[in-house]
Amino acid sequence: MPKSPGGALLHGFSIDREAPVPIYRQLDAALRKLILNGTLLPAQKLPSTRELAQDLGVSRITVKSVYEQLVAEGYAEARTGAGTFVSHGLETDSAPNYRAPRRRSQTPAVEPTARAREIMATRATVRHGVIDGFRPGVPALDLFPVKVWNKYFNDAMMVEDRRNLGYGQTHGSADLRAAISRHLRDARGMQVDASQIIITSGAQQAFVLIAFVLLRQGDTVWYENPGHIAGRDVMRIMGANVAPVPIDREGMDIDHAIARHPKPAVIFTTPSHQQPLGTTMSLVRRLSLLNYAQENGAWIIEDDYDSEFRYRGRPLPALSALDTDRRVFYVGTFSKSMFASIRLGYVVVPPGLADTFAKARSLLGQNSAAMVEHAMARFMEEGRFVEHIRKMRRVYRDRRNVLQDCLTRDCADHLELQPTDAGMHMLAWLKGGIDDQTAHSALLDAGIESLPLSVYATGPIEHPALVLGFSGVSENRIPKLVRRMSGVLEGLRHSG
Ligand SMILES: Cc1ncc(COP(=O)(O)O)c(C=O)c1O
Structure with a gap:
């Protein structure tokens, strides 16, 4: 039976648990409709997340995510300590029962471009907002040394000539680039001159820059399938023909790619x-990939997003370290090793391209915040970064162990784990014919995050799985979440 909220504000709205549409989408659509048709008036307070979650019998995290999306799109405003309100700016007409926003009625209807439609079809905002276990790729924010970082950040603000309040250096802070080049030499076996490094606002901006500078309409891009979602979307939207390349035990299946999609302009890989599969590309495969790129004039994007976290043995040097022909754009990020809102990453560009990339970077939104770059440079120079990574490596290994043990104990009937010795997430293959999107939605409604393997893929996947991040969840929360997860999966099996 659909359940109706008692609150007068949302009178008449009900959740349909039988519908194929996930609960959070139903709630999101209902609230938008109530705002647009004037049932909810500008400046009117929305029910608290707790109240609405209780009324509807859904998790608070679902309501929070919906509110955040409404705020992000300007439908609502969040006021600290006071709650969430319908936006002031949404002036409405006073026609009975239908109050269209005035701004909209004054603007002629716009036919969205093909690019606009493609952008809207992506999952670009999916990872924003409140975080709960087991969202993949989230560092241990609970253990980040905020007081220490504050000191560095504060010092950066106080620099005497106030230079960090300006636009900063076009290629990014020289000190930070030097610190990164030392780190790449020590940790990744790369000999990189700091002049080849461009600071970006995260790895994603590096992908955008590469596509912006290099890609021509219709160029073929080999892209790992399954593979990183946001990078693939950007290549496609920038006009590339994104060619999915399957992964075998040694990494990207180059023979398959050569046979099906010859002459790529760019090859995107996470060696x-x-x-999300967790494979490490073999040395033989790395050398074949580099040879192929050299002989065919292709560029390689090496996304080295979480290589700091390896729990057994030494990591292989970066693919870029083997690249004698300088075909590789090596992309790094501080989103995993520090925290995502730092918005700092970098790209090591082949010689001769640094100035082009610095200019492109300026055109696409200027440099990163100079004070953040300054603080990060000192954090690295004084050994804090390496110290933090070492500590996190131990923490993540322990969190991985606990998650593995709990899943083995409580979810063995529903999930088959793929053990991992690296990174921040693990794969759990779904048993019993449960579809991964259904499992993901049901878990989200129970306040548990994950990502379905199928969202990383172009086309159907062979076997459904959940991608479960372990790094961001404290050890004492994991057992409780896993027990809840087991209940949800059990329920799905019986309802299916
Ligand atoms: C494969 C991969 N590359 C890169 C990134 C980092 O993105 P950014 O540095 O823009 O936060 C992520 C984050 O989710 C990722 O999963």
Whole structure:
């Protein structure tokens, strides 16, 4: 039976648990409709997340995510300590029962471009907002040394000539680039001159820059399948023909790619730890890939997003370290090793391209915040970064162990684990014919995050699985979440 909220504000709205549409989408659509048709008036307070979650019998995290999306899109405003309100800016007409926003009625209807439609079809905002276990790729934010970082950040603000309040250096802070080049030499076996490094606002901006500078309409891009979602979307939207390349035990299946999609302009790969399957590309495969790129004039994007976290043995050097012909764009990020809102990453570009990339970077949104770059440079120079990574490596290994043990104990009937010795997530193959999107939605409604393997893939996947992040969840929360997860999966099996 659909359940109706008691609150007068949302009178008449009900969740349909039988519908194929996930609960959070139903709630999101209902609230938008109530705002647009004027049932909920500008500046009107929305029910608290707790109240609405209780009324509807859904998790608070679902309601929070919906509110955050409404705020992000300007339908609502969040006021600290006071709650969430319908936006002031949404002036409405006073026609009975239908109050269209005035701004909209004054603007002629716009036919979205093909690019606009493609952008809207992506999952670009999916990872924003409140975080709960087991969202993949989230570092241990609970253990980040905020006081220490504050000191560095504060010092950066106080620099005497106030230079960090300006636009900063076009290629990114020289000190930070030097610190990164030392780190790449020590940790990744790369000999990189700091002049080849461009600081970006995260790895994603590096992918955008590469596509912006290099890609021509219709160029073929070999892309790992399954593979990193946001990078693939950007290549496609920038006009590339994104060619899915399957992954075998040694990494990207180059023979398959050569046979099906000859002459790529760009090859996107995560050789250290394939996203999301976790494979490490073999040395033989790395050398074949480099040879192929050299002989065919293709560029390689090496996304080295989480290579800091390896729990057994030494990591293989970066693919870029073997690249004598300088075909590789090596992309790194501080989103995993520090925290995502730092918005700092970098790309090591082949010689001769640094100035082009610095200019492109300026055109696409200027440099990163100079004070953040300054703080990060000192954090690295004074050994804090390496110290933090070492500590996190131990923490993540322990969290992985606990998650593995709990899943083996409580979810063995529903999940088959793929053990991992690296990274921040593990794969759990779904048993009993449960579809991964259904499992993901049901878990989200129970306040548990994950990602379905199928969202990383172009086309159907062979076997459904959940991608479960372990790094961001404290050890004492894991057992409780896993027990809840077991209940949800059990329920799905019986309802299916
Ligand atoms: C494979 C991969 N590459 C790169 C990134 C980092 O993105 P950014 O540095 O823009 O936060 C992520 C984050 O989710 C990722 O999963």
